Amino acid sequence: MAPTTANPHGLTTVPEQWDLGHSKNHMILLQIEEWFHSGLVGIRRAPGSAGYSELLIDPRPVGGLTRAEGSYHTPYGVVSARWLREKGRFRLDVGLPPDTTAQVRVPTAGRKAQVAGDGAVFQGIRGDRATYGVASGRHGFVAYDGEGR
Structure with missing residues (x-):
């Protein structure tokens, strides 16, 4: 591609420098991540909280995806979440660093989820999600779509 005012170096792909001055596609600037x-x-x-001491874990499975996992480094340590969809079952595993709490929203089609681990407090059903309050540590949740039982 020949150089133009909008594309001064004639780039045909994303440049190695991903700053606002070089990128012509700002989605590459970590919004997708x-x-x-x-x-x-x-x-x-969590909305209204500061410093990641209060967290919200609210996975949004889309399309035909059957699994996802990720982590985030906070000032308290690493927060992790992993989910898997298979055979009418949705499994969510959450890890919270010390001195943190979280509200965990499990996609359940409006039913309670089974909880593995101690300390998860059921807070209610909101739409298609069961909501639980948890403290630091590892927590597992399993929801069924009605056919997986």
């Missing part, structure tokens, strides 16, 4: 960990895997800071 943010979607993976905050949307697809669901790791976020």
Whole structure:
């Protein structure tokens, strides 16, 4: 591609320098990575909280994806989430660093999920998700779509 005012170096692909001055496609500037960990895997800071001491784990499985996992480094340590969809079952495993709490929203089609581990407190059903409060540590949740039991 010949150089133009909008494309001064005649690039036909994304340049190696990913700053705003060089990128012609700003989605490459980590928004897609943010979607993976905050949307697809669901790791976020809880609204109104500061410093990631309160978290929200709210995975959003899409399309035909059957699994996703990710982690995020906070000032308290690493937060991780992993989910798997198979045979009418949705399994979510969450790891929280010390001195943190989280609200975990499990896609359940409006039913409670089975909880593996101690300390998860059922907070209710909101739409198609069962909501639980958890403290630091590892927590597992399993939801069935009605056919996986």
